[in-house]
Amino acid sequence: MPRLYVITFLATLLGILGGVFALNVAVDAYGVFWPADETPEVRAFEPNTRFRKIEYLSTRCHKFNAFIMGDSRSSSYLVQDVDKFFDVKSYNLSVSGESIVGVLKTLQGLARANCVPQLVVYPISTDGFGFNVADFALSHEQLLRIYHPLIDQSVTLLEKFSRYALNYSITLTSIQVLYDRLKGRPGFLIYDFATGNHQTLFARLDKIAPCPAVVTPATDRIRQWFNWLAQLQTFLGAHDIKLVLVMNPLPYPSMLSTGLAGTQILLHELSKYADGIYALSLTDPRLRQPNMFIDQVHFKPDMVRDMFQQKNFQSFDRLSKEFSEAFKACGIN
Structure with a gap:
């Protein structure tokens, strides 16, 4: 009798684990188990685009000679606009919460797989988000941002399955996703594997203040960011990759939010x-x-498209004068 209890217990445990495993792999809420295809997908939330896009490129890199890099703001740089202006075939490699550390690491990993572009379009921002030097993908809690094994060779197959298939929070997410799918709910994110473009719908911005309410100097972080930019530039030079810098068009107060000193150092x-x-x-x-x-x-x-079409290539001296006048008008030293 005790032996029967043990067998029943083990069988039940294995059955539960097998059910959880099958559910999470089948639903694949973060898009890490099933190969990416070229069909636009509507999801209730963002998949692990860092993993998903590299998986897509792993067999299609030859189709592209330019990458658009950066965080979620870079998703507004549509490939058709970049292709037309720079005469390239680009892929949008932007990912949520990306930092300059992740940009460099991704390019290094792709280079090891002989996937090297001719051009990198790298948008930067003048607010605090723009000088992020954290590597979120190293956090075990950041299931949204874990690297693909091509980029981070420490991400083993076992680790991938343990994180995404046998995980309590993932299981709850899978149940919710499955429920939404059965109900026919469309979700809020449109993701196109063939281009890397995605569009997320957020709460609408109703009003823009004339000046920033709070200015947070980021001089130290800006200097750290430039240490990484130097490493990025060295890597790009070694692989004969051209770098194009773009300044993200943010709501006016955000353009001034790092203060006069920080902006002067940046430019x-x-x-x-x-x-x-x-x-x-x-x-x-x-x-x-x-x-x-x-x-x-x-x-x-639309703002990015107009910026390219109008050939808004600004000298740093001109931008410096504009920023100085803007800070003066807002009474910011």
Whole structure:
């Protein structure tokens, strides 16, 4: 009799684990188990785009000669606009919460797999998010951002399954996703594997203040960020990859949120890496128009398209003068 209890217990345990495993792999809420295809997908939330896009490129890198890198803001740089302006075939490799550390690590991993572009378009931001030097993918809690094994060879097959298939929080997510699918709920994120583009719908921005309410100097972080940019530039030079810098068009107060000193350091240091940067003038009225932005930190693709079409290639001296005048008008030293 005790032996029967043990067998029943073990069989039940294995049955539960098998059920959980099968559910999580079948639902694949973060998009890490099933191969990426070229069909646009509507999801209730963002999959692990860092993993998913590398999986897609692993067999299709030859189709592209340019990458758009960066965080979720870079998703507004549509490949058709970049292709037309720079005469390339680009893939949007932007991922949620990406940092310059992740950009370098991703390019290094792709180079090991003989996937090297001719051009990298790298949008940067003048607010605090723009100088992120954290590597979120190293956190075991960041299931949204874990690297593909091509990029981080420490991510083993066993680790992948233990994180995504036998995980309590993932199981709860899978149940919710399955419920939404059965109910026919469309979700809020459109993701196109063939281009890397995705569009997320956030809360609407209703009003833009004339000046930032809070200024957070980020001089130390900016200097750390440039240490990584130097490493990135060295890598790009060694592989004969051209770097194009773009300044993200943020709501006007966000453009000034790192303060005068931080912005001056940014523009001065950037001048060592490029002759100029694609950017909208601070006097452009669209930076003050809520309908040009998705939310407080994301802008619409129309702003980027216009910036390229109007050939807004700005010198750092000109931008420095514009920023100085803007800070003076807002009474910010």
